[in-house]
Amino acid sequence: MKKIDQGIAFVQANLGLFRCLVCDQPYEAIDGHSLSCPNGHQLDFSKKGTLYFLTHQVQSEYDAAMLAARRRILQAGFFRPIVDAINAQLPAQPQRILDIGSGEGTPLADLLALHQQPKDIGIGFDISKAGVNLATQLPTSAYFCVADLAQLPFTANAFTAIMDVFSPSAYREFERVLAPGGRLLKVVPNSDYLIELRHLLFEPTDRQYTYDNDRVIDLFKQHYPAAEQQRIHYEFDLSRVDFADLMVMTPLHWGASAASLAHAQATGLPKITVDVSLLTMTK
Numbered sequence: 001m002k003k004i005d006q007g008i009a010f011v012q013a014n015l016g017l018f019r020c021l022v023c024d025q026p027y028e029a030i031d032g033h034s035l036s037c038p039n040g041h042q043l044d045f046s047k048k049g050t051l052y053f054l055t056h057q058v059q060s061e062y063d064a065a066m067l068a069a070r071r072r073i074l075q076a077g078f079f080r081p082i083v084d085a086i087n088a089q090l091p092a093q094p095q096r097i098l099d100i101g102s103g104e105g106t107p108l109a110d111l112l113a114l115h116q117q118p119k120d121i122g123i124g125f126d127i128s129k130a131g132v133n134l135a136t137q138l139p140t141s142a143y144f145c146v147a148d149l150a151q152l153p154f155t156a157n158a159f160t161a162i163m164d165v166f167s168p169s170a171y172r173e174f175e176r177v178l179a180p181g182g183r184l185l186k187v188v189p190n191s192d193y194l195i196e197l198r199h200l201l202f203e204p205t206d207r208q209y210t211y212d213n214d215r216v217i218d219l220f221k222q223h224y225p226a227a228e229q230q231r232i233h234y235e236f237d238l239s240r241v242d243f244a245d246l247m248v249m250t251p252l253h254w255g256a257s258a259a260s261l262a263h264a265q266a267t268g269l270p271k272i273t274v275d276v277s278l279l280t281m282t283k
């Protein structure tokens with residue numbers, strides 16, 4: 001089956017989850033390679049079967065090299081304990097899962113593989129078209145599209161679970177698309193996240209040397225006072241390839257100097273700490 005036909009088949013089977021961003025009505029039909037709403041607004045499927053819901057150009061920070069590096073290190077299991085913890089929070093019944101800022105798609109594909117419910121429905125979206133295109137290459141039942149978290153192209157109560165790994169939040173939109181009893185699972189970095197790399201690249205006087213997530217966690221708990229918080233802390237062994245991928249995937253947009261990047265590349269790291277909080281809210 002061609003990618004475009006796979007994408008159309010997925011959306012056809014789950015038409016009620018998608019809404020038209022022009023008039024806010026659920027889509028009602030697929031004509032040929034276009035989705036159409038009751039008011040005649042149409043949206044074309046891409047050759048890869050994805051849908052492009054952005055109404056304005058959004059700058060993505062991910063280029064092809066960063067996405068490829070992310071794909072390799074995530075496939076090597078870099079975030080697997082995080083996905084395990086998310087899976088442990090899901091009921092052992094079929095879920096409709098939305099991945100916020102799904103990037104190249106590995107965490108959502110891994111979650112569906114772990115959850116082992118053939119009737120699970122997984123949708124990931126990202127503002128990065130290159131990320132979404134890379135995600136469509138994964139052997140997974142998940143569907144990927146290009147969208148903005150501030151304006152979700154999904155209907156009210158569409159999902160029973162929302163996962164948000166290191167992406168920003170739009171709580172009003174999340175609450176709208178989350179069904180009653182559904183879970184919001186948000187992963188934020190803790191102060192020890194990638195600490196070895198921070199200390200390799202920066203001086204104690206640099207802003208990036210330390211990290212604190214108090215503001216993000218406080219905001220979540222203000223919105224959801226009954227939220228649960230779980231710490232996930234582990235060390236990931238780095239091969240030389242993993243280390244090179246980690247360097248491409250993270251530090252460039254942290255603003256490390258060329259000299260400290262060169263020093264870090266020559267030094268390398270045998271392992272790296274992953275330290276995150278999983279915040280869970282049940283609607």
Ligand SMILES: [Zn+2]
Nearest residue numbers: 020023037041
């Ligand atoms: Zn419409």
